[in-house]
Amino acid sequence: MATRDAGTVEAVNVGEPREVQAGDHTVWTAIWKHPVDGRVALRGVNLDGDDQADRTVHGGPDKAVYAYDAADTAWWEAELGRSLGPGAFGENLTVAGVPVSEAVIGERWAVGSTLLEVAQPRLPCFKLGLRMGDPRFLKRFAQAARPGAYLRVVREGDIGAGDAVQVLSRPPHGVTSALVSRAILGEPELLDAAAAAPELPGELRAWMLERAMGRGR
Template identity: 60%
Template sequence: MSTPHLASVNVGTPKQIGVRKGRPVMSAIDKRAVPGRHTVEGVNVAGDEQADLRVHGGADKAVYAYADEDTAWWSAELERELWPGVFGENLTTRGVDCTNAVIGERWRIGSAVFEVCQPRQPCFKLGLHLEDPKMLKRFAQASRPGAYLRILEPGTIEAGDAIEITDVPDHGVTIRLVADAVLLDHDLAADAARAPQLPEGLRGWLLERAG
């Protein structure tokens, strides 16, 4: 993989992406790359918004990262050209394996510090956005979920900034393991729940499934 760095910073605002059950569906999943330095603080990248704050946003879903390498894989899989931000990610990374990032590992990008906290769990809006009704199932089965990050230290970031992984917990629970435990195989739940840095609600759900 190339030297870890930020390929692009992507933001979006809510807009209608389709109709479901006769009602317009609003989403900010369509993110686009923006130039220059951008502030990250609190629960967001400056200029970015979410349409449904019940299930998006917040401290444990403050920033979404997806690897450029995974986007390239999808482009080949879907036989179509894809762009940075196509999966709704704020940070398109290059040289970082977001799928196998360890829950709780920390990234320094620019002057900001982030913590990997959970995988993305897709909803029907991904299929509407990509005009593919099978995309929800395909995304889950591909085990390339991308990583939600907490903002531990606010700062500014820009495309080209190095991504320095400064701390990796020794429990070994990865983004992929948690995603697979939730979406594909509940028998993995006990193993996935070993990461104390998971959001409380998600870790509790995994522990319940583990029995």
Template identity: 60%
Template sequence: MSEVSSAPGRVVAVNVGRPREVTAGRRRVTTGIWKEPVTGRVRASGVNLEGDEQADRKVHGGFDKAVYAYALEDYDWWSAELGATLELGTVGENLTLAGVDVTNAVVGERWAIGSAVFEVCQPRTPCHKLGLRMGDAGFPRRFAAAGRPGAYVRIYSEGDGGADDEVRVVHRPAHGLTVVDVSRARSNDPILLRRLLAAPELADGWLTWAIERALKEFRRNPLDHDLRAALRTRLLELGLESGEVDAALDGPGEG
């Protein structure tokens, strides 16, 4: 992999944590959102950093949510917005990065950190557990509205890293779809849908959503030939036969 021409960023902190029980109203909830900085080298392998776990693997963790990255610059913004300094790891990130535009990272962009390589694949969609961590049930909505989602990354190549390591962008796809673009995709913009379909590195959950939404949009507007072409290309690349794809696209429309 050749390095993309840009100044390297820096790992400010590597944060890990194990699930714990916390009180949420009258309930006890198990969550892994509490993360704390650790010293030394940390191994990245499989779907986790060493010492890190998720409480509910149905919605957290796994291949497409192995590691969560957040920018120090976004922490600075939140500190000004909230009038209080947030400790690193507060929003549940594993990697706190400086000098890396995490929100505008391109889906499929790869970061070399230490001996490991990570691949950007989707934004974070905040759930109620971020509200628990912040002591504010309304904070997840505020976090989403701020347009600073951070990025989930896959472990593309196993290795180890630590605080003060450089972050080097070693690959950046040409399609240009960014993390924040994906976070705005539910706006029903057909042009943005086509861009999601053109990003093969996108997380499976988002790709499935984009295909379903694009099929629905195309059936409402079968004259959108660009959307049809984008859908056809993506479905063929997923392994469907040409006849199956054409049947799916040329079936009866809505209404």
């Protein structure tokens, strides 16, 4: 397969679940990620040293690795007026040179010795608001249409900062992570178009198609 685009891993970020104060109670979350040095093994559905607090909504085969574009982080830094740095959005891979939110669902990336496939956008939950110190941030994140992308593992291996990110293939349907995010989070008229990507997780795609049909009645 010929390389379409190439970028670079700026940081590999991992984190274990921890207790965080949320109002008058505590919650478990692993959204706080930190960069690590050296090669990091990717086995099953996690990088070494990484985990999820609630696997009913996070992690699993279709959310094994979360990638975010360093350019989008820089955009948010300008919007928020403060430094964020790698891992600020709970991403495992902070990448440069590949517009992650515009990645096509089903496109495949060679990163280090791994092979990854774009599966779906990140749909924000209240824990992103905790991470940013502002519960209203969820609405801002949705409106910005800069969701990054979750990737599934096609081939296990290891990844390190400085590795190339090579886009090896891209499905012709053209449905991007950002388009799916927009369809689900605020523009339901896009659901039909967004559901045209057969590589979306089955349950998510079925929900999108059902909701789109309901709009047409």
